[in-house]
Every structure is written in structure tokens, then in C-alpha cells.
Amino acid sequence: MLKNRIIPCLDVKNGRVVKGINFVDLKDAGDPVEQAKIYSDGGADEICFLDITASNENRDIIYDVVEKTSKKCFVPLTVGGGIRSVEDINKLLNCGADKVSINTAAVENSKVVIESSKKFGSQCIVVAIDAKNNGDRWEVFTHGGRNNSGIDALEYAKQMEENGAGELLVTSMDRDGTQVGYDIDLMSKISSKVNIPVIASGGVGNLDHLIDGIKLGKASAVLAASIFHYGKYSIKEAKDYLDSKGIPVRI
Amino acid sequence: MNVTIVDYNSGNISSVINSFKEVAKNNINIKVTSDLNKIKSSDKVVLPGQGSFKSCVDALKKINGLTDTLNEFAITNKKPLLGICVGLQMFADIGYEETETKGLGWISGKVSKIDNQNGKYKLPHIGWNQINIVKDSKIFKDIKNNSHMYFVHSYEFIPNDKNIISSTTDYSSNIVCSVEKENIFGTQFHPEKSDKIGLKIINNFLEL
Numbered sequence: 001m002l003k004n005r006i007i008p009c010l011d012v013k014n015g016r017v018v019k020g021i022n023f024v025d026l027k028d029a030g031d032p033v034e035q036a037k038i039y040s041d042g043g044a045d046e047i048c049f050l051d052i053t054a055s056n057e058n059r060d061i062i063y064d065v066v067e068k069t070s071k072k073c074f075v076p077l078t079v080g081g082g083i084r085s086v087e088d089i090n091k092l093l094n095c096g097a098d099k100v101s102i103n104t105a106a107v108e109n110s111k112v113v114i115e116s117s118k119k120f121g122s123q124c125i126v127v128a129i130d131a132k133n134n135g136d137r138w139e140v141f142t143h144g145g146r147n148n149s150g151i152d153a154l155e156y157a158k159q160m161e162e163n164g165a166g167e168l169l170v171t172s173m174d175r176d177g178t179q180v181g182y183d184i185d186l187m188s189k190i191s192s193k194v195n196i197p198v199i200a201s202g203g204v205g206n207l208d209h210l211i212d213g214i215k216l217g218k219a220s221a222v223l224a225a226s227i228f229h230y231g232k233y234s235i236k237e238a239k240d241y242l243d244s245k246g247i248p249v250r251i
Numbered sequence: 252m253n254v255t256i257v258d259y260n261s262g263n264i265s266s267v268i269n270s271f272k273e274v275a276k277n278n279i280n281i282k283v284t285s286d287l288n289k290i291k292s293s294d295k296v297v298l299p300g301q302g303s304f305k306s307c308v309d310a311l312k313k314i315n316g317l318t319d320t321l322n323e324f325a326i327t328n329k330k331p332l333l334g335i336c337v338g339l340q341m342f343a344d345i346g347y348e349e350t351e352t353k354g355l356g357w358i359s360g361k362v363s364k365i366d367n368q369n370g371k372y373k374l375p376h377i378g379w380n381q382i383n384i385v386k387d388s389k390i391f392k393d394i395k396n397n398s399h400m401y402f403v404h405s406y407e408f409i410p411n412d413k414n415i416i417s418s419t420t421d422y423s424s425n426i427v428c429s430v431e432k433e434n435i436f437g438t439q440f441h442p443e444k445s446d447k448i449g450l451k452i453i454n455n456f457l458e459l
């Protein structure tokens with residue numbers, strides 16, 4: 001039976017982890033390579049890096065981080081943030097990323113998803129959808145949530161599937177950072193709309209939220225950042241809990 | 252020992268390279284090349300593959316003499332070869348991804364899209380699934396039945412001779428996830444991304 005995946009996400013800025021695991025035995029709490037290794041050793045099903053580096057001159061640091069991580073972590077590594085072109089994707093994959101997650105570029109230039117999925121295969125193309133509820137529908141935001149594209153998130157999800165995305169990483173902007181749980185309505189609507197796997201993101205505050213994302217939100221995988229940071233829960237605790245509640249996970 | 256990972260522009264193979272280098276001991280030399288002479292002089296060959304069946308077959312053919320060299324290596328000389336994902340699928344006679352495409356024809360059978368049962372099963376089949384070992388395979392030495400492996404694919408290999416199947420996994424139906432035919436090995440899952448247990452499989456292949 002296919003297991004539900006638990007994916008910890010690390011925000012990386014200028015090559016350093018912004019919010020990290022607060023473990024005393026860490027040599028360097030800001031080192032993404034070391035943090036990724038802790039997650040993969042702890043049973044993470046995948047590792048996700050979100051590069052939030054703002055300045056262009058520091059953009060290349062992420063390649064070095066990915067290269068080092070991929071030599072130490074033998075679970076899938078997804079890298080997102082700042083990807084503008086097929087060439088950017090090529091570089092990340094060559095450095096050892098297994099998948100890339102594309103956000104703004106997927107909205108602005110449909111060719112990026114179409115061409116990259118043809119060139120590298122759908123299996124490595126994740127489209128990240130930042131969605132915000134505006135009352136009667138969800139709209140897709142770009143540029144790290146700053147710009148409203150006005151595009152309907154459900155229609156967009158379907159379009160991205162047609163363009164060749166292998167997975168959708170759906171983040172509720174309304175829930176992100178609130179720790180009150182995923183936007184279940186959004187997740188389940190998108191998951192029902194498409195035939196590709198959906199990764200739920202945004203709003204996790206406790207382990208029951210992960211269960212909700214899978215059971216109610218119909219997500220194939222659940223992504224979380226802050227609950228795994230600062231050691232609130234370990235990956236193992238999360239998996240044991242899900243397992244005890246009858247959710248199929250890899251233990 | 253010389254082990255060659257065939258680099259034929261089949262997409263992203265850095266994870267395959269990293270995992271083999273991680274596992275390889277001092278006396279094992281891992282090369283990444285499409286150089287025909289280097290392949291010929293290798294003791295073992297790894298054939299990775301990402302993207303579509305057609306794109307991988309096309310990429311193989313683009314390198315003059317590569318298909319013949321692989322045939323000579325695996326079929327004539329019967330040296331150990333491991334195909335991963337589409338690398339395994341290409342063992343078939345024919346594949347139906349994008350358009351009907353001839354494969355290497357090493358293990359007779361076809362590669363077809365997984366039946367998603369009208370949307371009941373999401374495709375690609377992405378994530379960790381358990382393997383059901385149906386036959387002893389040398390690459391499964393010390394691998395427990397029902398171990399989790401990482402999969403990402405939408406197409407499945409359906410061999411005519413079921414005796415070459417060494418494991419299956421349950422997704423819509425019993426999908427073939429590894430084969431062993433004499434010196435030819437293949438995994439539909441990605442051992443290079445399947446954590447310590449995947450590295451163990453790679454080690455088993457290297458120690459053959």
C-alpha cells in the first residue's frame with residue numbers, strides 16, 4: 001500500500017536555515033545540510049528546501065547547499081524558491097535535487113512547466129500553488145504571496161496538471177503561519193479536481209492537523225515546517241502518532 | 252572493479268551517482284560515461300532512466316553504437332547490469348508512453364500505463380510503497396519482505412514470463428517492481444532514493 005508522506009520543509013536564506021531544529025547537539029543549527037540529514041535519519045519521506053534568498057547575488061548559494069545535501073541524504077529532495085527558467089531547473093537537478101517546485105514562473109510563463117516536464121519528466125516537476133480565499137473562491141498568488149494573479153486556484157490546478165506537473169504543492173496563505181490547521185476545503189477541492197498527487201501545506205500546529213490533511217483534505221503528502229522546528233515534534237513522533245490513528249505511513 | 256553508470260542524457264542522474272559513490276568501497280571504481288570502450292571494459296553497468304520511455308530510448312539511440320554495446324555487454328557477454336526505473340522499462344520489447352516505441356527487447360513484454368481505475372488511483376504513483384518479494388533475487392540479500400521503497404512512475408512493465416519477476420507492489424494492481432533474468436537486474440523503484448534499505452540494494456548489486 002502506498003504510504004502517506006511526511007515532508008519537513010526548511011526555509012533557506014543565503015545558504016542558512018532561517019527557522020531550524022533547536023537541538024543541543026547540533027554543531028551548526030543554521031546549516032541546511034546538517035538539518036536535512038537529521039530529518040532524513042529521523043524518517044522523513046522527503047526533504048523540501050524553500051530558498052527565500054532575496055538578493056540576486058546570493059542566488060547561487062543554494063546550488064552548493066543542494067549539492068552537499070544530496071551527497072548525504074538518500075531520500076527525495078525537493079527544492080523551490082526563485083526558479084525562473086528551464087535552465088534554473090536544469091542546474092538544480094544537476095546539483096542533486098530530485099524535484100523542483102515552481103511557483104511564480106509557472107503563473108507567468110506556462111512554457112516553463114510545459115517544457116521542463118517534457119525535458120526532465122513530470123516526476124520532477126512540482127507546481128507550488130499559493131492560494132488565498134477571497135470569499136467565493138481561491139486565488140493564486142505569486143512572488144512569495146505578494147501579488148494576486150486573480151487566477152482561480154482550482155482551474156489553475158487543473159491547467160498545471162495538463163501542462164505536465166507531476167505533483168501540486170498547495171499552500172493556503174490564509175492558514176500559513178497560523179498553526180490552526182490546513183485549509184481542508186481548499187485541499188480536498190483541489191485534490192478532487194486533479195488526478196496527480198497533492199501535497200498539503202500551510203497552517204499545521206499539531207499532529208492531528210496532519211491527519212486532517214490526509215483524511216479530510218485528501219492529500220497524498222503533508223508538508224510542515226514549524227512543528228518540526230525547535231523540536232516540538234520529531235518526524236518519528238509524527239509518524240508513530242499517524243500510525244496509531246490508522247494512517248498508513250512508512251515506519 | 253569498474254562500474255559504469257551510463258550517462259546518455261536521460262534526465263537527472265545525480266542522485267544515482269551520489270548513491271553509488273556513497274556505497275562503493277575503495278576497490279570499486281564508479282564511472283559516469285557514455286564512452287563505448289569504457290562501458291565494454293566495465294565489470295558492471297547501471298542503466299538509469301527518467302522521463303518517458305520514448306525519450307529514454309531516443310536518447311540511447313542518439314549515441315552511436317550505444318545500444319549495440321549494451322546488447323553485447325548484457326546479452327552476449329552476460330555481465331551484470333542494473334536498470335533503474337525507465338532503465339528497467341527499456342528491457343521490454345515495446346513501450347506505449349507518448350507513442351509506441353521499441354525497447355531493447357531483453358525481456359519480452361510491454362510497458363503500459365498503470366490503470367488508475369477512473370481516478371481512484373493518482374498518477375504518477377509517487378512515494379513509499381512496500382515490496383512483496385515473490386522470488387529470491389541476489390540484489391535482495393538481507394532485504395526484508397515488505398520493505399518500503401521510493402517510487403515515481405506512471406507506467407508499468409508487464410513481462411510475458413512471470414518467472415523473472417522478483418517483487419511486486421500493490422498500487423491499483425500488483426505492479427512489477429523488480430526483475431532478475433540471469434545477469435540482468437532491474438528495479439522500478441529508486442534504490443538511490445530509498446534511504447538505507449535502497450543503499451543496501453545498491454551494495455548488493457556491487458557485491459555480486
